Each structure stands twice: as structure tokens, then as C-alpha cells.
Amino acid sequence: MWRFIIPIGLFAALAAFLYAGLGRDKETLPSPLIGKPAPLFELPRVDDPSQKISNRAFAGRPYVVNIWGSWCVACRDEHEALMQISRRGEIELIGLNWKDELPLAQRWLQVLGNPYVVSAFDPEGNVGIDWGAYGAPETFLVDARGIIVYKYISPMTIEIWEREFLPRIKQAGAKGE
Amino acid sequence: MKVLFAMAAALLCTQLAFAIDTAPAFADPAQQARYERVIRELRCLVCRSETIADSNALLASDLRRQVREMMTAGKSDQEIFQHMVDRYGDYVLYKPPVAPRTWLLWAAPILLLVGGGAIAAFVIARKSRLPDTDPTDPGLGAS
Numbered sequence: 001m002w003r004f005i006i007p008i009g010l011f012a013a014l015a016a017f018l019y020a021g022l023g024r025d026k027e028t029l030p031s032p033l034i035g036k037p038a039p040l041f042e043l044p045r046v047d048d049p050s051q052k053i054s055n056r057a058f059a060g061r062p063y064v065v066n067i068w069g070s071w072c073v074a075c076r077d078e079h080e081a082l083m084q085i086s087r088r089g090e091i092e093l094i095g096l097n098w099k100d101e102l103p104l105a106q107r108w109l110q111v112l113g114n115p116y117v118v119s120a121f122d123p124e125g126n127v128g129i130d131w132g133a134y135g136a137p138e139t140f141l142v143d144a145r146g147i148i149v150y151k152y153i154s155p156m157t158i159e160i161w162e163r164e165f166l167p168r169i170k171q172a173g174a175k176g177e
Numbered sequence: 178m179k180v181l182f183a184m185a186a187a188l189l190c191t192q193l194a195f196a197i198d199t200a201p202a203f204a205d206p207a208q209q210a211r212y213e214r215v216i217r218e219l220r221c222l223v224c225r226s227e228t229i230a231d232s233n234a235l236l237a238s239d240l241r242r243q244v245r246e247m248m249t250a251g252k253s254d255q256e257i258f259q260h261m262v263d264r265y266g267d268y269v270l271y272k273p274p275v276a277p278r279t280w281l282l283w284a285a286p287i288l289l290l291v292g293g294g295a296i297a298a299f300v301i302a303r304k305s306r307l308p309d310t311d312p313t314d315p316g317l318g319a320s
Contacts (some may be wrong), residue, residue, distance in 0.1 A: 029222065029266060029268055030266060031266070033264065047196075124239070125235075125239045126243070129236075129240070129243065130264060131264075132265050134223055135223060167178055170237075172238075176254060
């Protein structure tokens with residue numbers, strides 16, 4: 001009897017482990033920054049590099065940081081969704097222009113439209129690294145206390161926005177409350 | 178065929194010649210050795226199965242630059258690793274820390290060895306109790 005139960009049991013355990021692994025997302029790394037204060041930055045503005053922009057200016061209200069670059073194909077994919085989200089006016093989008101060249105970044109916003117209240121220019125990529133970025137586009141939600149409450153890696157869509165971001169924005173202390 | 182082999186081997190060498198940082202990062206050989214050891218323990222988040230020493234991804238080159246800058250600023254290995262873990266989590270380390278949630282991972286080789294050994298001992302003990310004859314083998318069976 002045991003000579004059947006033991007192998008079948010072992011096989012069932014292995015199958016259970018493999019099955020549990022099937023649905024897991026192995027591409028998206030969990031960010032250690034969730035629940036931690038958003039890293040502060042002060043960088044030149046993409047539209048006017050003689051001016052600086054810091055996310056300190058947004059303290060006290062929730063905001064979204066979207067990491068983008070003109071070299072990033074997936075950012076091109078999500079751009080229309082960001083434009084729509086920006087028009088909805090539910091929250092301010094801050095762009096972090098990561099590892100880009102200024103003329104290319106400026107042209108991107110002129111040609112495709114600018115969904116951001118402001119974009120910060122991070123050519124060396126150190127601020128992106130502070131935010132734990134490893135592949136643009138990445139989108140962070142920061143709440144009114146300055147805590148990162150959510151991170152989404154992959155092109156933004158309206159569906160993701162409504163499912164993952166909107167409920168959290170309401171909790172994060174929505175604009176005008 | 179030999180010529181083909183030689184060409185293939187030559188091609189492999191050219192790949193190596195494209196190696197990432199051609200010039201040493203530090204003039205001091207001890208510092209350079211330390212730098213190379215540190216970047217071999219950090220994972221490239223873009224390529225996942227490569228260290229930042231081996232990867233030519235842009236992010237890996239930025240992380241190498243940060244390691245160089247932190248070393249120049251006199252930071253310890255521990256501070257450099259902590260800097261990376263704060264941003265990217267334990268996953269950035271090639272050697273995961275020993276913690277309750279990684280005990281199974283670290284114990285796995287021992288558990289597998291003990292488990293496999295127990296099964297082997299069980300099977301060998303049982304087989305050795307069987308009569309030392311093999312009816313299908315005429316040589317043994319006849320003796």
C-alpha cells in the first residue's frame with residue numbers, strides 16, 4: 001500500500017508547487033519602497049532646465065510619478081493612456097525623464113502631448129535608481145503623507161488606472177478633499 | 178572542420194574582448210579587486226541572471242558607477258550592499274541573506290542530501306536482503 005501512496009503523494013506535492021508557480025508573476029519585482037517615504041529629488045525641469053523641480057513642492061497632497069524616456073518603446077505605448085488620465089484631472093502626474101537626452105525628451109512632449117504637470121530631467125539615472133527603477137515605464141502613487149503606496153511596472157492602461165490606482169487615490173487623500 | 182572550430186573559438190574571444198569596462202576602474206589593485214568582488218555580488222535587475230559585472234545593460238553600468246562612487250567616498254561593502262537593497266530589495270544580492278523566509282532555501286541542499294541518502298540507504302538495505310542470485314543471469318544463477 002505505502003509503495004503507492006508515497007510516490008503518488010510526492011508527485012501530488014510537486015504538482016501543487018508547480019501549479020502554484022504557474023500563475024505567479026516572476027517578471028515584476030516587489031519594490032522595497034512600498035510603504036516607505038518617497039525618495040526626494042531636485043532636478044532640472046525638462047521644459048526649462050534652468051529651473052529646478054523637487055517633489056517637495058507636492059508634499060501634503062497625493063501625486064503620481066511616472067518614469068519615462070523617449071528611448072522607451074513601452075512608454076510610447078502608454079502615452080495615450082497617460083494623456084487621457086491627465087485630462088481626467090484626478091491627480092497630478094509628475095514625469096521623471098530617465099536616462100534621456102533633453103532635445104529628444106522635449107520633442108516627445110511637443111509631438112505626443114504632455115500629460116505631466118512637470119517633468120524632471122534625470123540623465124545620469126541616479127534619481128531613477130533611488131526610486132528602485134529597473135525598467136521604464138514605472139508608475140508610483142505617493143499619498144498625502146509622502147509615502148509610496150503603490151507601484152505599477154508596465155505600460156499604463158485606463159483599465160489598470162481604474163482598477164489599481166483610482167481606489168488607492170481616494171484612500172491617499174484625493175485632491176480637493 | 179578544424180578551421181571552423183578555430184573560427185568559432187576566435188569568435189568567442191572577440192566576445193570577451195568586448196568586455197564591459199575595458200580600463201580598470203581603480204589604479205590601486207587592492208581597490209580594483211574589491212570593486213570586482215562587489216559588482217560580482219550584485220544582480221543586474223534588467224537581465225536577472227547576470228551580475229552587474231557581466232551585464233552591459235545601461236542600468237548595470239549605472240549601478241557600477243554608483244559602486245565606484247561609493248567606494249571613492251569611503252563606503253564599506255556593507256553600506257554599498259545596503260544602498261542597493263534599500264532600492265531593489267534582497268533580490269539584488271546574489272547571496273540571499275539568511276532569514277526565516279530563506280531558511281528553506283539555504284537548508285535545501287542538506288535536506289535533499291539527507292532525503293536522498295535515506296531513500297538510497299532504504300533501497301540498498303532492502304536489495305541486500307534479497308538472495309544473491311539473479312535468475313535472468315545464467316552466469317550467476319548457475320554458480
